[in-house]
Amino acid sequence: MTLGVVGLGLIGGSFVKAYHEAGHRVLTWNRSPTIQDYAILSGEADGRLDRDTAKDCDLILLCLFPEAAVAWLREMAPCIGPKPLVMDCCGIKRAVCAAGFPLAEEYGFTFLGSHPMAGSQFSGYKHARADLYRGAPMVLVPPRFDDIELLSRAKELLAPAGFGHFSVTTAERHDKSIAFSSQLAHVVSNAYIKSPTALGQKGFSAGSYRDMTRVAWLNPAMWTELFLENRDYLLQELDQIIASLGEYRDALDRRDGAELERLLEEGRRRKEEVDG
Numbered sequence: 001m002t003l004g005v006v007g008l009g010l011i012g013g014s015f016v017k018a019y020h021e022a023g024h025r026v027l028t029w030n031r032s033p034t035i036q037d038y039a040i041l042s043g044e045a046d047g048r049l050d051r052d053t054a055k056d057c058d059l060i061l062l063c064l065f066p067e068a069a070v071a072w073l074r075e076m077a078p079c080i081g082p083k084p085l086v087m088d089c090c091g092i093k094r095a096v097c098a099a100g101f102p103l104a105e106e107y108g109f110t111f112l113g114s115h116p117m118a119g120s121q122f123s124g125y126k127h128a129r130a131d132l133y134r135g136a137p138m139v140l141v142p143p144r145f146d147d148i149e150l151l152s153r154a155k156e157l158l159a160p161a162g163f164g165h166f167s168v169t170t171a172e173r174h175d176k177s178i179a180f181s182s183q184l185a186h187v188v189s190n191a192y193i194k195s196p197t198a199l200g201q202k203g204f205s206a207g208s209y210r211d212m213t214r215v216a217w218l219n220p221a222m223w224t225e226l227f228l229e230n231r232d233y234l235l236q237e238l239d240q241i242i243a244s245l246g247e248y249r250d251a252l253d254r255r256d257g258a259e260l261e262r263l264l265e266e267g268r269r270r271k272e273e274v275d276g
Helices: 010-021 033-041 066-080 094-107 148-161 171-192 196-200 207-216 220-229 231-253 257-275
Strands: 002-006 025-029 059-062 085-088 110-116 137-141 165-168
Touching: 002 010, 010 025, 010 148, 025 033, 059 066, 066 085, 066 094, 066 220, 085 094, 085 148, 094 110, 094 171, 110 148, 110 171, 137 148, 137 171, 148 165, 171 207, 171 220, 171 231, 220 231, 231 257
Parallel strands: 002 025, 002 059, 059 085, 085 110, 137 165
Antiparallel strands: 110 137
16 A cells, blocks of 8 residues: 655654554655655655655545645645545544545545544654554544445555544534534643643642643644634633633632532533443
8 A cells, every 4th residue: 555644743643654564655745854854764654745646645644734734635636636545634624624525526536534533742753653543533524424435445544553443424513523522622721721820739730630731732833723713613612611610610709519519510410421
């Protein structure tokens, strides 16, 4: 198999290393030629992904920020040809799929939206690892839900990454869900760590503090773009959590133990329901 990887950050770099480790040919493109040169010199990549080599790939993975992924796809669409399956790995789906599906139809290649549900608080090729996706979920957003052949093809081509579970959804549903499950968590964590108390917490922290602050260590440029692209759904989630926090604050302000206990029990029960 020949894999093309566009973007050599944590996500793209981990695909490079996973497919190289599995013995496949890997071609790469990266905005910074230094990282691309390193991947080739280290032997983890076999060559460059460009207008001449794109058509030879079996799978092309776009591992860029959403706007950059769409720009690359628009520029390269005439050169891809019918052989490769092109998949984006962006954290939002509506904007990317809205561009990718029509381009694929116009130029005769196959495009499938995807979101590998794996990552780290660290970014860059140096933090990429071959086992990042092993056992992780992968979300697929196809142009048509009844195209079983396309979904089977995608699973087969993604096998070297080692994903543990695949789910299929729409771009709309993906973005609504991700606003709660990922984006809101990053906003809350980033805001939480700004408390002046955080500067003097050493020696007083435990697992709950580490869990709450892990994703505060993020890539600001990437998450800014993701938040703005998904602002409608993220604003809904922010409004909800702000209202909920207000209820806890009001109960504390009134010294209303009964209401505070009710709120805490309500949250405990919801967690129990969510976890099944």
